[in-house]
Amino acid sequence: MFKVQRIHCFLLALPLLFSACLDETPKSQLPEDLAYDTASNLYNNAVATLYNYIGGTVESQSLQGTYRGVYDYNTFTTDEAIIPTRGGDWYDGGFWQSLYLHSWTAADVSLRNTWDYLYKVVMLCNHSLAQLDSHRSLLTTDQYNSYKAEVTALRCLFYYELMDMFGRVPLVKTDGTALTEVKQAERSVVFRDIVEELQACLPYLNNHHSNLEGNWYGRITRPVAEFLLARLMLNAEIYSDDNWTDGKRTPGKNLFFSINNQELNAWEACAYYCNQIAAAGYALENSYADNFKVHNETSAENIFVIPMDKVKYQNQFLYLFRSRHYAHGSAIGMDAENGSSATLSTVRAYGYGTDSVDARYAINFFSDTIRVDGKVVLQGNGTPLVYRPLVMALDLTGSKFEKTAGARMSKYEIDRTAHADGRLQDNDIVLFRYADVLLMKAEALVRNGESGQAELNAVRARAGMPSRPATLTNILSERLLELMWEGSRRQDLVRYGLFHKAYDLRLQLDKEDSGYTTVFPIPTTVLKLNGNLTQNYGY
Numbered sequence: 001m002f003k004v005q006r007i008h009c010f011l012l013a014l015p016l017l018f019s020a021c022l023d024e025t026p027k028s029q030l031p032e033d034l035a036y037d038t039a040s041n042l043y044n045n046a047v048a049t050l051y052n053y054i055g056g057t058v059e060s061q062s063l064q065g066t067y068r069g070v071y072d073y074n075t076f077t078t079d080e081a082i083i084p085t086r087g088g089d090w091y092d093g094g095f096w097q098s099l100y101l102h103s104w105t106a107a108d109v110s111l112r113n114t115w116d117y118l119y120k121v122v123m124l125c126n127h128s129l130a131q132l133d134s135h136r137s138l139l140t141t142d143q144y145n146s147y148k149a150e151v152t153a154l155r156c157l158f159y160y161e162l163m164d165m166f167g168r169v170p171l172v173k174t175d176g177t178a179l180t181e182v183k184q185a186e187r188s189v190v191f192r193d194i195v196e197e198l199q200a201c202l203p204y205l206n207n208h209h210s211n212l213e214g215n216w217y218g219r220i221t222r223p224v225a226e227f228l229l230a231r232l233m234l235n236a237e238i239y240s241d242d243n244w245t246d247g248k249r250t251p252g253k254n255l256f257f258s259i260n261n262q263e264l265n266a267w268e269a270c271a272y273y274c275n276q277i278a279a280a281g282y283a284l285e286n287s288y289a290d291n292f293k294v295h296n297e298t299s300a301e302n303i304f305v306i307p308m309d310k311v312k313y314q315n316q317f318l319y320l321f322r323s324r325h326y327a328h329g330s331a332i333g334m335d336a337e338n339g340s341s342a343t344l345s346t347v348r349a350y351g352y353g354t355d356s357v358d359a360r361y362a363i364n365f366f367s368d369t370i371r372v373d374g375k376v377v378l379q380g381n382g383t384p385l386v387y388r389p390l391v392m393a394l395d396l397t398g399s400k401f402e403k404t405a406g407a408r409m410s411k412y413e414i415d416r417t418a419h420a421d422g423r424l425q426d427n428d429i430v431l432f433r434y435a436d437v438l439l440m441k442a443e444a445l446v447r448n449g450e451s452g453q454a455e456l457n458a459v460r461a462r463a464g465m466p467s468r469p470a471t472l473t474n475i476l477s478e479r480l481l482e483l484m485w486e487g488s489r490r491q492d493l494v495r496y497g498l499f500h501k502a503y504d505l506r507l508q509l510d511k512e513d514s515g516y517t518t519v520f521p522i523p524t525t526v527l528k529l530n531g532n533l534t535q536n537y538g539y
Contacts, residue, residue, distance in 0.1 A: 036131055039138045046128040046135075047147050050154055051218055053121045055306040055315030055429065060113035063161070064306060064429050064487060065317045068095070068110040069117065070161055071487045073520065076100055078489040079503040080346055080480065081409075083322075083339045085395040086402050090339050097394055102500070102509055106521035106539055115523050118162045122172070125155035130175035149204035153220045156194045156201075157228060163190045163239060164491060167519035167536055183532045191239035195232055195257065198225050207280060211302040211428065218307040223280045227303050227432045230273035233257070234440050235495055236266035238518075245514040245537045252447055267448035274441035277303065282434040284462045289363050291433060292412045294426050301435060305428035310415070316423040319485070323409035324366070325387070327379045331372040332414060335421040341406025342484075345504040347389040349480055352407070359464045364484045365389070365407040394505055411485045435459050435482050443475045472496070494518045514538060 035045040056062030060069040075081055076099040083096040090096055098104050104111060128151045136144055155173075162169045171185040171193060185193075205225055208216035232239065236257075241249045252266035259272055285291055285301045296302065306315055321329070322339045329336025342365060347353075350361040361367070370377045370385045377385040389407035396402045415425040438459050442452030452470040459482055460467060468474045479492050493499035500515045502508040509517065516538025527533050 036135050036138075039143060042131070042135050042138055043143075043147060046131040047151055050121065050124055050128060050151065053117075053124065054218075055308075055313070057314050057316050060110055061117045062306075062315070064431065065315055065319075067318060067322070069114050070165070071319075072099065073111075073114065073165060074487050074490040075485075076340070077102065078493055078499070079343055079506070080484065080489040081340055082343050082392065082394070082406075082505070084341065084393060084405065085397055086338065086405075087397045089337075100394065101506060102512065102517045104520065106524040106527070106535065108523075111520060112523035112525055115162075115166065115526060118158050118165075121158045122155055122162070123175075125151050125158070126173060126175040129155075145204040146206070149201040150220050152197055153201045153205060153225045153228075156198050156225075157220070159190060159194050160228060160232065163187055163194065164235075165520050166522060167244070168242075168522075168534075170533070179530060180532075182530060184534065186242045188240045188242050191232065191236070195229065198229050198232075199259070201225055209281070209303070211297065211299060211305045213297050217297075218305060220304075223277050223282065224304045224432065226273045226276045226280075227437065230270050230277070230437065230440050233266045233270035233273065234444060235491065236269075238495055243537065244518050245516050247515070265448070267444040270444035271441050271448075274437045274444070277434065277437050282437070284434060284438070284458065286462070288360060288463055289413070291430060292363075292427060294413050294415045296428050296430070299433075302428070302430050302433045303437075304432040305430055308425055308428050310417070310419045310424035310426055314424075315429070316420070317412070317425055317427070317429055318423050319409055320412055320414065321422045325370075325379075325385055325403065325408070327377050327385050328366070328370055328372070328408075329421065331370075331375075331377045332416060332422075334418070338403060341392065341408055342389065343504045344390060344392050346480065346484070347407050349477060352389050358481050360481055360484070362410075364409075364411045366410045367407045392505070409485055430486065435462075436479075436486075436488070439475060439479055439482065442470055443472065446470055446472055446475065511538065 034041070036042050054063050055065050057066065059067050062069055064071045076083055076096060082100050083090050085091045085097065095110065129148060132144065132148050132151070139147065159171070167187045168184050169190060170182045171190050172182055202222055202225055205220065205222040206216055207222045210216045210219050210221045210224055236255045237249045237252050238244070240255055255266040256263045257266070257269045259269055264272060282303060283300045285299055290296065291299050291301050307313060308315055308317060319340070321335070322337045323341070324336035325338045326336050351357040352361060352367070367387050367389050370387065379385050386404060387408055388401045388405050391401045391405040393399065393405070396405050399405070412427050414422065415427060418425040438455040442455035445452035445455070452475065456470045456475060456478060457467040459478060463482070476492060476496055480489065490499060500508065500512045500517050516536070519536055521536055521539035522533060527535060
């Protein structure tokens with residue numbers, strides 16, 4: 001991936017619905033006539049520059065790596081992980097508690113910032129597509145089709161995140177659309193549009209493995225789009241439901257999609273795209289941990305990543321830094337924030353404290369007495385640092401283990417040469433990988449009345465764990481064990497009808513039995529600026 005410098009002619013894009021139209025105000029280091037004067041410059045400034053927005057350095061402005069954005073809203077709202085208040089640390093106006101308790105509001109600044117970020121990239125994609133059309137004479141037919149498919153698929157990825165989080169969102173696909181023309185689309189409409197656009201892109205997308213270094217590193221290729229289609233199909237019952245508060249959904253067996261002149265139901269379609277990814281040559285790594293090692297660019301399993309290089313790129317990965325105790329950070333020559341931890345239900349799901357601890361526990365968590373380079377890490381008072389996995393509360397202030405409660409995030413190998421206290425590392429951030437494909441296929445098969453045994457147990461065997469019957473309950477459990485810290489838990493709980501229930505330390509909110517919290521509210525400021533939009537149910 002060539003991670004171009006941000007010389008796009010409208011880098012400082014205005015967020016959706018915050019001006020009289022969706023046109024962008026050009027601000028650039030290059031005049032537009034030079035930015036688009038050759039096929040190479042057209043690609044660099046209309047396509048490649050868009051990839052700068054997948055990772056990031058600013059809160060709420062990345063798919064993963066930074067705080068208070070897509071990842072945190074999909075992780076700390078679930079039974080998977082928690083950021084407890086620890087004395088004067090991590091209260092932050094109640095933000096982290098509100099995520100866990102589902103007591104967020106439409107006025108939350110981080111929610112609006114996340115909305116703005118996602119729509120900013122959508123608008124950038126719209127402008128890039130317009131530029132490809134305007135300068136088509138510079139391109140061969142193959143180049144035009146390929147570039148257009150790449151940008152369209154990237155826009156689909158961001159619309160997928162918007163639809164998944166906010167349900168009913170404006171579907172704007174034309175550059176410079178006037179505010180008066182911006183109207184809300186039902187979730188099912190956005191869902192079908194994403195599916196159809198991705199399907200139309202597939203023939204024009206390259207089949208390379210985009211996690212491998214080279215010309216396609218970090219880019220949208222056919223397997224990336226097929227993974228996204230598989231995930232869309234797996235959640236088709238959710239995304240086809242325009243009123244998620246009435247307790248009714250159309251079964252996946254009754255939702256049909258045209259694929260290669262066949263009509264497949266949602267579960268069959270999910271399995272189909274999973275098979276396409278397998279045919280593209282992806283496979284489980286022999287070692288689970290290798291997918292997250294410092295130099296993980298050669299993984300046979302990783303499908304889509306955010307390229308990381310502490311010298312070349314600015315993208316940051318703050319999650320290890322956020323989780324470690326201060327003394328732990330000091331022992332590896334870095335700072336730390338002593339925050340995020342696994343919940344009690346998560347460490348129990350791994351079998352912690354029993355004779356049958358899942359083999360992935362030691363990879364995913366720092367736990368118990370902490371050693372660095374073979375030496376026990378000491379706290380400031382000279383006592384050993386011991387993380388307490390079975391001690392957790394929403395507010396630990398004043399408790400005996402205020403600073404040491406909870407198993408902490410490990411998973412990604414620590415890059416001991418990282419810059420900025422570990423924020424700038426060489427481990428690529430994994431967004432999509434093949435183990436998830438196998439688990440999606442297993443679930444789709446079981447939901448379709450078939451056996452997903454081979455797929456489920458391939459994942460378990462790689463981890464050195466015994467086989468389990470392929471039931472929906474076991475597959476959901478396996479998704480937690482395998483995909484911990486990867487940002488997919490909220491979506492899983494919504495699909496299983498569990499997200500709005502009480503779990504772990506969280507009680508169900510008043511009226512939450514309707515399921516209204518399975519989508520987030522449309523930000524208040526967005527509603528005020530566009531009278532065409534209405535709030536989501538329950539808010």
